[in-house]
Amino acid sequence: MFNIALFGCGRIGKVHAVNIAANPETQIRAVIDPYQEGAMQLADQYGADVMTVDEAMSDPDIHAxxxxxxxxxxADLIELAAKAGKAIFCEKPIDLSLARVRTCLEVVEASGVPFLVGFNRRYDPQFRTLKDLFESGAIGKAETLVITSRDPSPPPVDYVKVSGGIFRDMSVHDLDMARFIMGEDPVSVSAHGSCLVDPEIGEAGDIDSAVIVLHFPSGAMANIINSRRSGYGYDQRIELHGSKGMLKAGNVREHLVEHWGEEDCSSAKPQYFFLERYEKAYIAEWQHFVDVLEGKVEPQCSGYDGEQALVLAEAALESLNAQNTVKLG
Amino acid sequence: MFNIALFGCGRIGKVHAVNIAANPETQIRAVIDPYQEGAMQLADQYGADVMTVDEAMSDPDIHAxxxxxxxxxxADLIELAAKAGKAIFCEKPIDLSLARVRTCLEVVEASGVPFLVGFNRRYDPQFRTLKDLFESGAIGKAETLVITSRDPSPPPVDYVKVSGGIFRDMSVHDLDMARFIMGEDPVSVSAHGSCLVDPEIGEAGDIDSAVIVLHFPSGAMANIINSRRSGYGYDQRIELHGSKGMLKAGNVREHLVEHWGEEDCSSAKPQYFFLERYEKAYIAEWQHFVDVLEGKVEPQCSGYDGEQALVLAEAALESLNAQNTVKLG
Amino acid sequence: MFNIALFGCGRIGKVHAVNIAANPETQIRAVIDPYQEGAMQLADQYGADVMTVDEAMSDPDIHAxxxxxxxxxxADLIELAAKAGKAIFCEKPIDLSLARVRTCLEVVEASGVPFLVGFNRRYDPQFRTLKDLFESGAIGKAETLVITSRDPSPPPVDYVKVSGGIFRDMSVHDLDMARFIMGEDPVSVSAHGSCLVDPEIGEAGDIDSAVIVLHFPSGAMANIINSRRSGYGYDQRIELHGSKGMLKAGNVREHLVEHWGEEDCSSAKPQYFFLERYEKAYIAEWQHFVDVLEGKVEPQCSGYDGEQALVLAEAALESLNAQNTVKLG
Amino acid sequence: MFNIALFGCGRIGKVHAVNIAANPETQIRAVIDPYQEGAMQLADQYGADVMTVDEAMSDPDIHAxxxxxxxxxxADLIELAAKAGKAIFCEKPIDLSLARVRTCLEVVEASGVPFLVGFNRRYDPQFRTLKDLFESGAIGKAETLVITSRDPSPPPVDYVKVSGGIFRDMSVHDLDMARFIMGEDPVSVSAHGSCLVDPEIGEAGDIDSAVIVLHFPSGAMANIINSRRSGYGYDQRIELHGSKGMLKAGNVREHLVEHWGEEDCSSAKPQYFFLERYEKAYIAEWQHFVDVLEGKVEPQCSGYDGEQALVLAEAALESLNAQNTVKLG
Structure with a gap:
């Protein structure tokens, strides 16, 4: 049984809390959050203690x-944990500054602790099946990857302002997915965008609609289509077109009941947002971290992966501003 | 080029008129209808003459x-045509009375003229593909056939009163389809029904909702589900379940554009009714009759087929009334 | 926290064990099984004790x-538990003999303990959504219900021999579902069947392919299509046709990735069998039992429901043998 | 009845010949082709005369x-026809050189003859339905258009060499479709591509896989995904994402029969290529030309449209070579 210190008890912290508790190999030992009331509530619920950062980092009973x-x-917490010899699971991103990411990763590397970056979509059963079928040769050599990724509705502008912008905040998941599916690092990035959803996002210096094109060393291309608003739920689809055919991973609908009526035939919308759509992915992700803790496997999403996703997001921003293709590496 | 005498210029007569004219091997030579104005209009449109029954039957230029x-x-027209040596295409049914059907078929047989009964659904490209795949062994031996057949809305009660009842008028198509797909004559019929759509249909002594179960000599069963009203267009589906899998022929939709919106994801309804859904079937049916006229093939839907469909419809009615399974043969 | 005594640690016992343990309101207190090794293993896994029937029934710490x-x-265990004042969840069926079911239910009723019969499909999210939409008026008044229910492959003949036959063993789920969806008790049953899948099933006096037609007091009909073999996984579909349209609950596929290739476009098969397809239903069923234990709700599947499903299964068998419609009530 | 002179009796000429003959308002009066045998055959089939270019242009009986x-x-034939006062339907493109297109259009404009450029996809019932739904407000304001357009297999390299390259030859249809759906002229073009399908295409200086991004004055973007090879038929899809939802026009499959088997559930592939998929579009296109001839409507695809599609194709080529976004207008 591994004892876990959980830093942060907001929305995503609660998702992980459920999975840590449900996993037979892990339990929450400590909850750390500047918002004391939230920390106490979560600690109570799972029989854990509220701790300070220092207490948690220095507690020898805490494994990860x-x-x-x-x-x-x-980045600061990662460095503290690394120095304290704790295994680390960290939600994306490591940091919004690439320079900071790199100094942080040096500390992690020096420490030798296991380190897993939380790009949850890598564990989605649909996308995993697509990747497995591709790797088994079902469609030959990859040619064009198309990732459609639209949020149901835009975040508050206050969030947008501290988010690092759409590429670092939202597209970064798709950029990581492109690397994950293709198994290559892109050689160039070309990004295009507009502010169409909410003019306040534009006034905050960001865009809300984007198209990104990546080139890979093999000549294959990836095409990412993003929007901060779908109008119909969380639109998460992948098409991988290869030399012998295509694989398509569609949306997961809220239910499978069709209604045939006088107007039309209707089906349920895609599941609303990431908590619903990626519920199984978060469980599988945590199980993977447990497997890492047990020394069974290497982390499937390393510090390098976290860094590269940010490299691509920054290149996308540079490309958007320069209206130019940006070369990498 | 075969010259055709067209008897009847109502809705279905006009469907065949278009196809006769469009087929490079046939043309309309005569139009016969007690409703003179309709006959003249159709004759005008296709450069044909309006004739009486006798004129058409005795015109040596008319081939069919x-x-x-x-x-x-x-039945009367079939007999006259047979005696006049004309090849015959006749819309279903031959007659609503089985006795009359049998005397009529004797005349046809004695004459030796080609005779094709118009069960249009046999030529539907979807159902034909299903049958072809079944016969090619795609699902092994047939076990259960499920035919869903719902009209978009009930006919006027005045029509219902002269229709011969739902089994002779509507289910007869599905009973023929069951024989066509299975390639066997059933050994028993069990019919169930209710009047749910329109109480006036019940007052007219008929039902509007039916379930029919057929047993075949092989042990296979067919299950027909009928309603005079769908609420969403013409529901025409076939499922054939066999020893190695299933074949499903779905509805043809009005178009293929999906709308994903705040409420749901919607698709187009099935095509409205038989004129739309079976447009291609009517063309293929006429082409088949042309192939018969040219001596290339035997009629795929013979007098015997027309008789058997009525035998099954009558057995269904008997079963409904007796609340009992009716054995055949 | 309710302490549960788990009787039986076979396949379905293990399904419930997982759900009892995962539910925050219940824990396994005792495991009872004549197969001691299995009981010990399960007890170990969940920190429970192995008990005899008597020990469990007389342990005041056991609530259900x-x-x-x-x-x-x-039936015997139900009666013992009822007399011991324990709340009861019992997998279907109560018994294969209707007479025994009735004496057993009298004991339950006299005791006043909460009693829930385990027809798992009532809790399937797809079918529940269909029922909810129907009850919200989405398709008006019910007219025809079509339940397709095919197992992936036939059970061993040894099982068939003690199963009570296809109607009591397999169709009983669909008969219960028909009552559940329609909210009425049928007035007649007509059953049809063949032995097509495995001749040994026929030699054992059973059938493996069935079509059942139910009539309801409202005039509505239900049409159940069963087979012991699908060839493509667990085929569990419901179509409810009403006065204003149709609701369709389709199969749950193994995954949502499509492969488009030179031969065809392929999708995943339905989930293999009940453990996969009804995983969420079993969880929801147990949660419902917890709600019953907490006095929040009445059991949604009562002793009466368990009895009626068997009444219908027996009537189906009588109908099959008599080749006749059997009236009820 | 309009008499038509048909120039060219290759594959596409034959498509139009069928539609000219089937349309009640048009007939083929002359066939002109340097390949005399082909011209004679087609003329024979439709009761037309073989003519030289001069004969056809100077024949006062020829209307179009x-x-x-x-x-x-x-371009030469267009100019001759314009000067001869014939109405003109011309298959795309007007010419591969933009300069030549412009001089040609000046001649057409000076002549005042009706002129329709043959971008067949504008008449596809699926895409037309999508456009109609969009214009009726079904999804609010357009934000992102995604056009997927993949040929089943690459053309011979000899064809590639004279084709003008993938953008002028293939993407030009999608560029026109983007303008047609959006109802705006793009302000910039960014094109990306690789040679992945056939190295000989690369040696011929062309690419076979492309991604194009267009920006429109409204801020909306269009994203075109092209490949010379699909591996599964003609992949022709459009997704239009707007402020209130999405419209998707899917592929038309060869048939609608599904096969559920031990391996998977399979459906038919998309129709093979443009002759099958756009059969109805060609018929509707010719009917539109007839409506133009009758003075009922203005051409829906003008010389300006033909020119603009080429402007975009040339900009795409420039963008690909410069690895840069190209601004227009």
Whole structure:
């Protein structure tokens, strides 16, 4: 049984809390959050203690940390945990600054602790099946990857302002997915965007609609289509077109009941947002971290992966601003 | 080029008129209908003459008849045409009375003229594909056939009163389809029904909702589900379940555009009714009759087929009334 | 926290064990099974004790029993538990003999203990959504219900011999579902069947393919299509046709990835069997039992429901043998 | 009845010949093709005369020309027809050189003859339904258009060499479709591509896989995904994402029969290529030309449209070579 210190008890912290508790190999030992009331509630619920950062990092009973706190605390907590010899699971991103990511990763590497970056979609059963079928040769060599990724509705502008922008905040998942599916690092990034959903997002210096094109060393391309608003739920689809055919992973609908009526035939919308759509992915992700803790496997999403996703997001921003293709590497 | 005498210029007569004219091997030579104005209009449109029954039957230039007149005239016209040596295409049914069907078929047989009964669904490209795949062994031996057949909305009660009842008028198509797909004559019929759609149909002594179960000599069963009203268009589906899997022929939708919106994801309804859904079937049916005229093939839907469909419809009615399974043969 | 005595640790006992343990309101206190090794293993896994029937029934710490033992022990265990004042969850069926079911239910009623019969499909999220939409008026008044229910492959003949036959063993689920969806008790049953899948099933006096037609007081009909073999997984579909349209609950597929290739476009098969397809239903069923234990709700599947499903299964058998419609009530 | 001179009796000429003959308002009066045998055969089949270009242009009985000849003859024939006062239907493109297109259009404009450019996909019932639904407000304001367009297999390299390259030859249809759906002229083009399908295409200086991003004055974007090879038929899909939802036009499959078997559930592939998929579009296109001839409507695809599609194709090529976004207008 591994004892986990959970940093941050907001929305995503609670998702991980459920999975940590439900996993037979892990339990929550400590909850750490500047918002004391929230920390106490979560600690109570799972029979854990509320601790300070220092207490948790120095507690020899704690085997691993699960970092779900505010983005700007990630890198510091990672370094503290690494120095304290704790295994680390950290929600994406490591940091919004690439320079900070790199100094942080040096500390992690020096420490030798297991480190898993939380790109949850890698564990989605649909996308995993697509990747497995591709790797088994079902469609030959990859040619074009198309990732459609639309949020149901835009976040508050206050969030947008501290989010690092659509590429670092939202597209970063799709950029990671492109690397994950293709098994290659892109050689160039070309990004296009508009502010169509909410003019306040534009006034905050960001865009809300984007198209990104990646080139890979093999010549294959990836095409990412993003929007901060779908109008019909969380639109999460992948098409991988290869030399012998295509694989398509569609949306997961709220239910499978069709209604045939006078107007039309209707089906349920896609599941509303990431908590619903990626519920199984979060469980599988935590199980993977347990397998890492047990020394059975290497982390499937390393510090390098976390860094590369940010490299691509920054290149996308540079490309958007320059209206130019940006070369990498 | 075969010259055709078209009997009846109502809705179904006009469907055949279009196809006769469009087929490079046939043209309409004569139009016969007690409703003179309709006959003249159709004749004008296709460069044909309006004739009396006698004129058409005795015209040596006429090679074949296409009988689309009122049901109670079919058997007489078939006999006249047979005696006149004309090849015969006759819309279903031959007659609503089985005795009359049998005397009529004797005349046809004695004459030796080609005779094709118009069960249009046999030529539907979807159902034909299903049958072809079944016969190619795609699902092994047939076990259960499920035919769903719902009209978009009930006919006027005045029509219901002269229709011969739901089994002779509507289910007869599905009973023929069951024989066509299975390639066997059933050994028993069990019919169930209710009047749920329109109480006036019940007052007219008929039902509007039916379930029929057929047993075949092989042990296989067919299950027909009928309603005079769907609420969403013409529901025409077939499922054939066999020893190695299933074949399903779905509805043809009005179009293929999906709308994903705040409420749901909607698709188009099935095509409205038989004129839309079986447009291609009517063309293929006429082409088949042309192939018969040219001596290339035997009629795929013979007098015997027309008789058997009525035998099954009558057995269904007997079963419904007796609340009992009716054995055949 | 309710302490549960689990009777039977076979396949279905293990399903419930997982759900009892995962539910925050219940824990396994005792495991009872004549097969001691299995009981010990399960007890170990969940920190429970192995007990005899008497020990469990007389232990005041045990609040409820979960009966998953062999069918022929159900009625006896129900009676013992009722007399001991334990709340009862019992897997279907109560017994294969209607007479025994009735004496057993009298004991339950006299005791006043909460009693829930385990027809798992009532809790399937797809079918529940269909029922909810129907009850909200989405398709008006019910007219025809079509339940397709095919097992992936036939059970061993040894099982068939003690199963009570296809109607009591397999169709009983669909008969219960028909009552559940329609909210009425049928007035007649007509059953049809063949032995097509495995001749040994026929030699054992049973059939493996069935079509059942039910009539309801409202005039509505239900049409159940069963087979012991699908060839493609667990085929569990419901169509409810009403006065204003149709609701369809389709199969749950193994995954949502499509492969488009040179031969065809392929999708995943339905989930293999009941453990996969009804995983969520079993969880929801147990949660419902917890709600019953907490006095929040009445059991949604009562002793009467268990009895009626068997009444219909027996009527189906009588109808099959007599080749006749059997009236009820 | 309008008499048509048909220039070119290759594959596409034959498609139009069928539609000209089937339309009640048009007939083929002359067939012109340097390949005399082909011209004679087609003329024979439709009761037309074989003519030279001069004969056809100077024949006062000929009301309109249908230009289906080799691409490099289009502009000259258009000019001759315009000067001869014939109405003109010309297969795309007007010419591969933008300069030539412009001089040609000046001649057409000076002549005042009706002129329709043959972008067949504008008449596809699926895409037309999508456009109609969009214009009726079904999804609010357009935000992102995604056009997937993949040929089943690459053309011979000899064809590639004279085709003008993938953008002028293939993407030009999608560029036109983007303008047609959005109802705006793009302000910038960014094109990306690789040679992945056939190395000989690369050696010929062309690419076979492309991604194009267009920006429109409204801020909306269009994303075109092209490949010279699908592996599964002609992949022709459109997704239009707007402020209130999405419209999707899917592929038309060869048939609607599903096979559920031990391996998977399979459906038919998309129709093979443009002759099958756009059969109805070609018929509707010709009917539109007839409506133009009758003075009922203005051409829905004008010389300006033909020119703009080429402007975009050339900009795409420039963008690909410069690895840069190209601004327009």
């Amino acid at each position: 940390v699960c970092i779900c706190s505010a983005t700007d605390t990630h | 008849v296409c009988i689309c007149s009122a049901t109670d005239t079919h | 029993v979960c009966i998953c033992s062999a069918t022929d022990t159900h | 020309v249908c230009i289906c000849s080799a691409t490099d003859t289009h």
